[in-house]
Amino acid sequence: MTIGLSSNDTTKGTVSPASVTFTTVNWATPRTITVTGSINDTVVNANYTIVTANATSTDTKYNDLNASDVGVINLANTTPIGGGGGGGAPTLDTSLFGVTGSFNTNSAGVVQTEIKGTSADGKLTIDIPKGTIALDKNGSPLLNITATVNANPPPPPQNANIIGLAYNFLPAGATFSPGIIFKFTVSPASIIAPLTVNDLVLAFYSETSTPPGWVTFPTSVVPGTFYDLQATVSHFTTFAVIAYASPAAFTASNLVITPAEVNTGVASTIKVTVANNGDLSGTYNVVLKVNGAVTETKSVTLAGKSSTDVTFVVSPTTAGTYTIDVNGLTGALTVKALPTTTPPTTTPPTTTPTLTPTPTSTITPAPTSALPVPSTKSSTNWLLICEITGGVILVGLLIFFFIRSVVRRRGGM
DSSP states (O other): OEEEEEESOTTTEEEESSEEEOOTTTTTSOOOOEEEEOTTOOSSOEEEEEEEOOOBOSSTTTTTOOOOOEEEEEOOOOSOTTOOOOOOOOEEEEEETTEEEEEEOOTTOBOSSOEEEEOTTSOEEEEEOTTOEEEOTTSSBOOEEEEEEESSOOOOOTTEEEEEEEEEEESTTOEEEEEEEEEEEEOGGGSOTTOOGGGEEEEEEESSSSSOEEEEOOOEEEOSSSEEEEEEEEEOSEEEEEEEOOOOOEEEEEEEEESSEEETTOOEEEEEEEEEOSSSOEEEEEEEEETTEEEEEEEEEEOTTEEEEEEEEEOOOSOEEEEEEETTEEEEEEEEOOOOOOOOOOOOOOOOOOOOOOOOSSOOOOOGGGSOOOOOSSSOOHHHHHHHHHHHHHHHHHHHHHHHHHHHHHHHO
């Protein structure tokens, strides 16, 4: 694996060798890299960077890896050429949240003792460790530091909020190497659900970005009764804790049709689960389509990270198979016709008419075959029997008296 080395400003310094190579044999052997600064930087410190190129290797595990670049400072010679007196050590004056102080540095801007400051509300602590190189925007030793509350900070990014206060650190353009430590203390009560402490980040406002806006730091969280958010800062500007909240994002799932087969006119329930996967609350329209036609729409409002069931009821009156669609989820509802029932046929009972003899004046013996057929009813009709018997006796008597009358006439002759 080979790593190229170069200076981003050879007028201030050069680097040698131009590259270093590591093999499976010498990978653990330290290499010496020499940086030579310009002797012309006698008035102010000169900052430049030794750039490490992306590694080239036949091993894919190491090919294209990019080591961190190295910042270099040529320290100014503050002693006038030709000799002369010394003078007192340079100082760094501070006004941190209304508390003033004065701390020794040296001609290279190296802080000689640790500097700490805490905001009036106790929620922000700044720590500048001993040995930190503090420079102004021109690369000269930093002479003063000011930290105040920013009552009107720039607006936060979209879908984000500033938690607590924002703070201004001046002078703009001041740099620190290594970075200084910012620690924000956040109360759990200030975190509005469904956000959690893991949604919080430290951020700074950058005037030089395109477009200008908030830039986040890698932030570590120290749990406890209160949360401590820590980040390493290498320059001064406006700082704040920002909570990023994603907008409402809805999904529909779990389409259930109960029952999936009914008779005409019988109700079936259609249910879906609607979830808001975003952080912010929102409203969502749930649309029911039957055979492609919109039949009903319901609106649901959900808080972030929550869900609910939405139900519809349909009662088709025509048999068939219906396609059910709820926001893209599809299913089928089968509707069957009710079975047809034929009412039973009632046959009226058959009645046999009753024969009644008609009296006649003609004296003609009635043949016995002409007698009426007796009723087939299970009960005996005694009135009819009496009438028939009486009729027979009457006819017999008439015949008897007729014959007797004829005999007497002949005898008298």
